[in-house]
Amino acid sequence: MRIANLHGRLVLLTTSGALDVHEASEGRFPSDPQEVYTDWEAFRSWARNQDPAPPAETSPEEYGLPVPAPRQIFAIGLNYIDHAMESGVEPPEVPPVFTKFASSLTGPSGEIVLPGETVDWEVELVAVIGRGGRGIPAGQAWEHIAGLAVGQDLSERTVQLRPPSPQFSLGKSYAGFGPVGPVVVSPDEFADPDDLEVVCRVNGEVVQHARTSSMIFSIPQLVEHLSGVAELLPGDIIFTGTPAGVGLGCTPPSYLRAGDVLETRIAGIGTMRHTMVRGAAG
Known part of the structure; x- marks a missing residue:
């Protein structure tokens, strides 16, 4: 099952095209893409x-942000050994957790304003x-996951x-620093939802390439860890961490510039595409 935000309305992608959920269900389910998670099992x-x-x-071109107003956004740091190594730290024994503020979220395509000279990419x-x-x-975590999407944890280093x-949290929460999309795909569509290919390109050049099976803490482990402290709410999102290849890890460091095209892809889900534009200090 694949759901999306089409012109602000929840759609289900079917063999005949995008099905408007509110109309097709005769009002049983909302048109608001966020509200569907409150009645997820029935939907x-x-x-x-x-x-x-x-x-x-x-x-990405047709669709908007598929989870436009989550009540909680969790983000995980250093969740790939190679990224921990390029960051100069030991791999963590427990997941490092921070948040991105909701105002940073944006859809799977469009322009992103660079607020400074050290904006970095992170496919997630x-x-x-x-x-x-x-x-x-x-062991029960996948029963609590509605689906998976492509994400970028853009960071002003x-x-x-x-x-x-x-x-x-502040360095990762400028406007547009949380692209998510282009769709949400239910876990049952994947042969193995714990082993997906992730790729990030800048101007067509591959800068990150990994598989999610290389994560130190899998999605089930993250759900267990997070829910052991905070109540997880329907529609919450978890950015699960990035592999090696970020700009900060380059010698010398390399960052996004105005005009750069950032492509973020996860196999079986899709691709996001964003163009960087100059900001007041960019």
Whole structure:
């Protein structure tokens, strides 16, 4: 099952095209793409009878942000050994957690304003919560995941790492710094949802290429860890971490510039495409 935000309305992708969920369900389910997660189990049962489209990767141009107003955004740092090594730190024994503020979220295509000279890319798999809860065991975690999407954890490194205390959440929350999309794909569409190819390109050049099976903490482990502290709510999203290849890890460091085209792809989900533009200080 693949759902999307088409012109602000929730659609289910079917073999005959995008099905407007509110109209097709005769008002049973909302047109608001965010609200569907509050009744996820019922929606999933209904959607299975609507001739869902077969698995296929999706391009970004038509669609908006598929999870436009999550109540909580969790983000995981250093979740690939190679990224921890390029960052000069030991791989973590517990997941490092921060947040991106909701105003940073944007859709899968368009322009992103550069607020400074040290904006970095980070391709990430995003997990969307369908059924919330506390104390969710890892063995049951996939039952709580509505679907997976492509994400970018864009980071202004100067702000993020400014002493005396790093400001991860602020440095990663400028407008447009949280692209998600182009669709949300239910876990049952993947042969193995814990092993997906992730790729990031800048101006066509591959800068990151990995598989999510290389994550230190899998999605089930992250769900268990997070729900052991905070109640996970329907429609929450989890940025699961980035592999090696970020600009900060280059010698010398390399950052995004105005005119750069950033492409972010996860196999089985689709591609996001954004163009960088100059800001007041960019």
